[in-house]
Amino acid sequence: MQNGNYETLRLLGHGEFGVSYLANELATNITVVIKEVPYDSQENIRLLDEAVVKIRQCCELVPEVASLLYEVLNIPAAPIESKTFAMSQNIDMQTLDGHQTSKEKKRIVRSLVIEHFVDKSLRTYIATLKKLNGQIEEQKAWDVFTKILISLHEMHSKRLIHKNLKAENIFLIEEDWYAKFSDIGFYRYPRIGETRNVLYLPPEMIQDEFD
Structure with a gap:
């Protein structure tokens, strides 16, 4: 029950x-x-x-x-x-x-x-395209990329940094093709000897300019 x-x-x-x-x-x-x-x-x-x-x-x-x-x-x-x-x-x-x-x-x-976002994450969207052997039109790709940058700019203008931004944490709202982010704030700094995938780290994290 x-x-x-x-x-x-x-x-x-x-x-x-x-x-x-x-x-x-x-x-x-x-x-x-x-x-x-x-x-x-x-x-x-x-x-x-x-x-x-x-x-x-x-x-x-x-x-x-x-x-x-x-x-x-x-x-x-x-x-x-x-x-x-x-x-x-x-x-x-x-x-x-x-x-x-x-x-x-x-x-x-x-x-x-x-x-919870009903719409697909960017990672799921990319995986679906690969599975269907499909391609995204160049203009649509630019639209998606632009929406992500606009959302990021909005955050950065408020002096907020995601710290864990990756395709799994980016959600594309299909009705308007804008981006929303999840898992903000969930980041654990590596201990001595640990490594991270630099492809997923923002420059600020690599340069260690922010705590």
């Missing part, structure tokens, strides 16, 4: 920060994305808190960014097929800590309910 506000539909993927699910809001039947991020270490807490602040700032200033709808601390216990979430915007970490065992504390995650 469903007793939460959200029910997971399927796994979307694993990212550097956590796991993302496609979910359904039971009251409205609206599809959303739920990103579960471990909230069990000082590093994760700091990184996620910073990411949430960044998302909220961007949502207020830039409409091209996926909206953060709700956030909550919870403890996943049910299998993914039947998992439900009862969301609350009021988070009391001290109360939560006081009622959990040490074993349960290790399983605490912070679940973020994020706007």
